[in-house]
Amino acid sequence: MDFIDVVENGLHVQIEITDEKDVRLVQFAPAGHERVYENVPDFSKGTRHFRLVEVQFTGKNHPYHHGSANKGSEPGYSLCYSSHKDYKNNFGRKLEITQQASGIFVTSHLQFFDGIQAVRSWTTIENKSEREEVLEYVSSFALTGLETGDVKKRDEDTLIYIPHNTWFCECQWKAHTLNELGYDATNWGNVKAVSLSKTGTWGCSDYLPMGSYVNKKAGTTFTWQIETSGSWNWEISDKYEHMYVQLSGPSLTQNGFSKIIRPNESFESVPCCMVSVQGDFEKSIQEITKYRRAIRRPNKDNDSPSPIFNDYMNCLMGDPTTENEIPLIDAAAAAGCKYYCIDCGWYDDGPWWDGVGEWLPAKTRFSNGGIKGVLDYIRSKGMIPGLWLELEVMGIKCPLAERVPKDWFFQRNGHVLIDENRYQLDFRNPAVREHATSVVRRLVEEYGAGYIKMDYNLDLGVGTDLNADSAADGMLEHKRAYLSWLDEILARYPNLVFENCSSGGMRMEYSLLSRCCIQSVTDQEDYIKMAAIAANCMTAVTPEQAAIWSYPLKNGDEEETAFNMVNAILMRIHQSGHLANLSPARLAIVQEGIRVFNQISKETSRGLPIWPLGLATMQKNIICTGLDSGSSIYLAVWCTKEDAEANVSVRFAKAECIFPTLLPTSFELNQARDSADTYELTVKMKARTARLYRLY
16 A cells, blocks of 8 residues: 655645555645544445545446435546656646546646645546547545544534625625535435535526535634636535545536547546635635635736726716716826726617627717727826726627627527527637637727726526537536637736626636636625625635725715725725715715725735634624734724624734724724733724724
């Protein structure tokens, strides 16, 4: 028996290779925290079920009582050790473990990251046989033995965090026991899996492609993300009394996926990340934040974040004209914004939803030089001009839709798919990619845009079966073609800033966010409800990429304006609202908020998120989140419903309210009674107010 034993960056990963050449992942845990199992019956002893990967082919036996769970797969259970590599690259240490069965070679990739307690994992399958095989499922990461202690009580002392995510209500995590989710430790096996799955082109509607398993008894937390904007799955259940977690892209059972792998062809699974920490959910999110910063494309925008003005939310709402824009451009420049983005509607004289696709400027909206004249005016005010696009779709009334071949669009059973009066463009088609490239080229090279808000507002279900082995296969390959196109565009225009948007956060995930600088987190129009989204958004995206709206209302007051600004300052200010119509006092609060953001953003863009009072919910009255930079903590506190007092434990002895300084604030910082190293910040707050503090 041999072992591949890795202790890296606070993680201990041990892979066992038996004398029979079985490959088993027997340890994946924080270094120094070895998993110990108690009360294990004879038939469950050993690690023979701790398979490194699960792979299911059509027509192969499924030698396990499994139900809808993806466990006990074949050839997964027949794979035997072939070879492995262990080397260093630019990220850190890399393991590649290859197994084979009957000419099928399966390689598990485990990428470590220097200084980060996370592993990126994916699987490649190569068909070196003389026959074709049909793939139904492959895990990107599989870990058995999550529990610590008595396997008979494996459903106790455990919390599962579920990341609910929907339009207007993103990043709302709920913690449940396994029992509450329907899993009970009964006999030696369970065919029920606690699972999340998404089928569709919106990878983050219903749920974020994330999850977390907290073992309260052991004090450990596993948190993961799956990196795709399409279909995905994760599941937790048991194998012979040992708990397991598996992460994957699309599967046959959950998403209708199948893929023919012909001789000399290969397939690569969707990548994912797994974090394991000695600590709580918050600590695991801090590690995944470091990981997200490590994998994303280097860009100046994230290194030096700046505020964005966008004319849409609670402002022009899709009605841009030269006359509407000029006062807003002047006000945004005076407020201190760096980017100014003209949102939807610039390409049509009237209702535009079902006519999009050519992306030519409206003929009557813009006087004095047309759209280029407005963009030039933005630039003259010292800001970088931007435009909104929804480049992956074409409206049914777009003139171009009648002229292009049907193979430009998603199809099923020979019919072009229509959703909300729009077609979905298929980026596997070279002509579609050239069309998209020509649009971006025109906006950048002719109009002078330096910022593009790339929106996407459809969910086309399982996918397209045109030139695909299954509709889900067609969708996965389309998603990969779109990412490849995006890489080409960013290589051509390296300083172009791409904002990722999809009805807010319906594609808020890291296949896109490893490329795009900014994420539009939400379309929430109520600034009070925005607080719960803003407070939790750092679970899904780094703060410097998380664009949160701040939109002072026409008839608001100074506290409303300050609340709006606090929503955004710790993340990325997505400024909107009719700034030109604000009173001088309210405009001064906006200007102060942007000034504070500019002063602290380089520090907060390296900070790690904290939730001293727990994660936010839409029902909480007091919400609190912060960024810990090491030398200081920046803490936002909101009071959403009624007057209240907030008490927050901190490690620093000094505190100041850094925003708003133009409004009265009541707070005290005192040493905690039960600790010489802990202090308590007490804040007295009026209903519907918010404040930002610096602790140092």
